[in-house]
Amino acid sequence: MDTTRVSSTAFDGTPHAPAHARRFIRQVLSEWRLSHLAEDAVLLTSELVTNAVVHAGTGIELTCRLDVSASPARLEIEVDDHHPARTVLTAEAVSAEAVSNGVMRTSGRGLALACMLADAWGVTYTRTAKRVWVRLELTDGPDHQEVMVGTPGLVPATVATPIEGLHVGVLLADGDGTVLSWNSEAEKLLGWTPEQAVGMPLAELVAWRGHGPYAMSLAGTLSLGRWRGEARMRHADGRLIPVYVSHVRSRGGPEDHRSIWMIVAGDHRYVLTPPAAPLRREAGRRIKDLLDRDMPFAELLDTIAQIVQTSSGGDAAYVLLAAEGGDRFGVAAGAGATAGLVGVLAAGVFGPDGRTPSMIDDLLAGDVELAQQLRARSLACAPMSVGGEVTGYIVVTAAQPGRFDQELTVSLQHIADQVAVPVQRERLAERERAHRGRLSFLAEAGELLAGVHDEELIAALTAQLVVPKIATWAAVYLTDLAGMTRLAHVWHSEERYNANLRRSLPAIPRTALNEVSWPVGAETVLSFPLLTQGRSHGALVIGRAEPTLPLELADLLADLCRLVALNLHTAMLYARQATTSRVLQRSLLPMRAAPMPGLESAVVYEPAEEGADVGGDFYDLFTVSDHWCFALGDVCGSGPEAAAVTGLARHAVRLLAKEHYTVADIFDRLNQALLEEVEEDRFLSLLCGELTPLPQGGALCTIASAGHPPPLLLRANGVVDTVAAPQLLLGIEAGARFYVETFELAPEEVLLCVTDGVTERRNGDRLLDDDDGLSALLSGCRGLSAHGVAERVRHAVETFAKEPSQDDVALLVIKAAAELRGVRP
Template sequence: MTVEKNPKRYATFPPEVASVAAARRFVGDTLRNWGVDEVDDAMLLTSELVTNAIVHAGTEVEVVCEALGGQVRVEVHDRHQARRIPIPGDQVSGRGLLFPETLALSWGVTYGQGDKQVWFTIPGVSGEKPPPPPPSYEEMVTAPRPSRPTVDELAHRTAQSAQDALGADCVYVLLTEDDADLVLKATSGVRPEGTALEMGLEGATVGGRGVYADLGGSPYNLPALQAAGIRSLVTAPFVVDGRGIGLIIAASRDAAHFNESDVERLQQVADRQAPSLERARLMELERARRGWLGFLAEASSLLAGTLDQQMTMALVSQLIVPRLATWCALFTVRDNATALPAYAWHADETMVADLRELLELLPPAPPPAEPGPWEGFGAAPSEGMPPTAHRVTGDVAHVFPLLARGRSIGMLVVGGPKGARFNRDMLELTEDLAGRAALAIDNARLYEEQADMSRTLQRSLLPPEIPVIPGLDLSVVYEPAGESSEVGGDFYDVFSVGSRWRFAIGDVCGTGPEAASVTGLARQTLRILGREDYSIPEVLQRLNALILDEGSRARFLTLLHGEVEPQEDGSARVTYATAGHPPPLFLSPDGTVDGEDESDLMLGAFPEAEFSVRTVTLEPGHLLLGFTDGVTERRNGDRLLGDDRGLERILAGCAGLGAGAVAAKVSRAVRGFSSEPSHDDMAMIVLRIEE
């Protein structure tokens, strides 16, 4: 006969009709139906346990039969959870509970919220299948390793074992953390109403072995237990290699419930379980520390991925909350050496605004030199505080200085609700993270300062604005290569020289700061010499000499430089010279595109270079396009945009358009010629004679 998986049967006997015979019949009939062999032993054990319940408890009795694998478990429940069950070996009347000790495979006592149960197990169904053969070597190697019990699981088993051994109302298992504080790990039995999980052992220390017969008359101040009605305790330490690692406490609501023999029993439980608890604790600590190392490596990688100061502080806060703390605040040092709030985050997003408002109310103060507890909210004024400030102001908080390159740049504050614990490992981890955060924030600050300086210098090299010229429609395009550059090797300029207007578009060999420095030299030279009424060839010769004087810092420069002189009939005379630069293109209203192929020597190459000028007259509706090689040398595979007069064909399609529309259409065609980012600066200038 086979038994269903984990079948259960129940029988309840009210006090007025409770009968040992009825319980015996119920157990006997149930086990026979299941095919159990040792029915007589089970009925005898049931008789003893039900008799004890009827005689000593006087409450309703419930009998439960349960098949578990190859065993059967019989439980006898009563409603008097505080009644102590005699332990085998005690001096008790009659046979007591010696029968379970002798006849059962195992037995014990379990205390519930409003009852207790005495249980035993016996062999299960006959005709069980023979045990499987031992696994092969390959099976043992590939089989998953059984998981080891955690500290909390071992602590709970220890509490249950102690409760069964002493018949206590409740058992507490407390273990020490690295900072030597006792932390409650597990409870068993009836947990007194109102007892906090983090039980405060205030006043004189409760430790070591001892019996506390009456808490009401003792020097020990245990308000949480006294308020819950606990009257007596028995305690025993967990000791490993002569070092205390925790404490086990058995509690009762009855005064003088325990005696010296209970101390010995509790100490036996503690001694038996202490090595396992310590091994499990050390293994969990090692796993946690490996996890922390991985966390720090991940944090370092994330912090190295941004050079935005505000983004870095937000990243630090989100690494800390909620993994290490409930909320986090970062302060940065300003010019007056005081730390002012820069960023704050809370696990409860509804509290972020209140937290930031509270931080703003704090008086400025220098950051601390060492980590430690933080009492900052105590200095906040009471007026002006948000109505929900009490949700934060009573929190536990710690502060860590932010030190980078030997100086203080601010502080990091982490907090949690009242009663929260920051153990030593968490504080050390947060201190390590604060050091990495400080360097990342300082790097971001330095980068932003340098980038701002670079942007300021680059903007100084650009023309102030495009002038408005009567009778002339003017548009420019300027796109430097590089994500962080505003000025590169290409440049343009348009400025007045008396009643005439000069224009220039050039290309310095290379990109970046070195090219930009030559750009600044060229632009300022063109303006100064032009306003001194030097001719275009003379300007180019003097600029060539200035570049050559730069020596090893000199860069080659190609340049288109010209002058526009409006005429009375509405046309304009354009005089220009090219120094190694692509000559301009001219577009007529009918779509005809003209241009030259010849150019003089580039600037900065030869001191004896000579430059010639060309003059054309542009009628109304005609336009001039000046451009750098970043336009014609835009590459798509093996093809360039300028191949086969590609730019001329694009410009021919712009007939009838204004200067701005022409510049936009040509720019769009250049960008669309290839999907790859451009590695060369691009500049264009469009001059159109208005009709």
């Protein structure tokens, strides 16, 4: 059997070529299990490629060839350039020149190095290229009869997939990749009958996907003596099935190179994979090469976790970094079975005083909380220390107990020592960038949520803040004062999925949100509580494609949730205050205006404070014996304090009128009550009157105005008159005396009573009532109903200026009909 392995690549003739070549050689030798030769091979390759770049300046082809059937087994590295005219000095010539000149030329050093490190080397010329090669003989090291090319799979500690569904397919293909035979197990696995499969090219059956930047093609893999790895093969029904393949090339001449493939489903890969080896020196070397690259911090941590997890054979690997304060450690990156892991881990194993690596055979026996967080039983970890301070941990876990040995912890510590300083340096730089971004994000969120008093709008804004910056989708659950939790808003980065997402999430969770099993797909789902002052306002639930949430993002989301919870708490208080105000206002205003046969009435009432229903203006319209009474008042100021005086004044007017006090007596008694009961500087303007029906229609109006804007009377001919003179405000002087005035409200005439929120409506330096503006407005209302007049005045007040009114607005309109019926006693 031909056991020759070949791997090759090409580079441009740039200064970056030596670095690419070193990475290529390290990866190939690691895959071939020849890491013990890596240092010499990398050094030789670097020198040969450097010489080719400096002295040829053309494109470069690098080939690595392993022949384990030779005696002894040999590894050859070839560097081809496309400048054949450039000669290469022999080692003897280089040495002679050094002796004669006393200086060795730069162009000769790499070849002198080849003389010292390689078992053989040489130069081959063609018409278009020059090839410099070196040979290393494999006289010791690992068992080269089982050299692996590709990425070996990992073996779980126990068989996780039922053995009953195992099918081991076997196929034979010729040198061109055409299927020659196909067994019944392959038919069960992939659906193709032997009659269908025989004669098909493997390229049609295999959806080949190489592994890594220097992966070989399918044809190149078929030329290898042995290979194992993952692939995807096409089922007869068109599906792509994940499989694991063990490939062996048959022994024979070049004309008889056949490939034998053993195929199992991806879940049964443990049948064909070799036992997983613990972490060895090659993982450390791969990380050393990784640290030479310039890559984003998050990618660096993810790659470290992937290397550790793959090399260790664990189910998962993590990079933990110290949180703020340094006494807690959170997940910064993860690989493997890490879904749902977020934030700070339990501190039992990971502490700031850890100085040595550790291994735990069964976490459940000592730290149940950590075992639940990691979903693991076995754990091995090593601290990353910088300047005597533990800055993080490298961690490997497995679902089964007793998976790791002490040798692994030593290897982990070697890795941790390698990456500690570079990771801490990059983390400090990343933390500074993240801090600025975090402040910017929270400032944007605070500005967006500021002044929002609607819980539904807060939920919608919160979901859209995190999508798509942090999550693929987000949902906000709200909890009311009764403890009922409901789904308030969902948002997906692809809006067309919003409806499906809402249907898939529980509308009213029956369990705590952190215990809900989210049936939403492949994303990792995380829940963050909205807590403030010890009360839960709900939760923010997000879905992410990434399996873990970095600590910085977890802290950012925690800060955002606190901000959202605070705004929800404010909205709750606002809603409670608005409810209280509405209830209080209903007690301060009449439930309904008294019906007045033969008279039309209309009322407009609008408090000044946004969202408040309680103000300093009030009105009333009620029946007393054989006549009607009306009142319109305005307390100095607005809000709850003014509302207290409002309640006293309205109920006092109604009570005194019911006791048949005259309007003048009502003013006297109310003035005295205000002076005795109300705080200083809290005055009241009041317009109060009685309407007595007249036999000929209309009504006789007896009215008095205590510091109130005078009422206006719209005559039937369109003339507007003032019908009451202003007197002293109530609550100023104890000895004040008040008088009444009388006029007749004839049929079709309109009485308009307003507070100063109407007359003093401001637009810059101009008031609405300047130059008798209100009278002019009323004169244009001839022929309108009472409600029509009230609406026109209200609209005029609202549109007089762009800015909303800063004062309470109240107005009362009474219009006499052509015929007035008496009031029943």
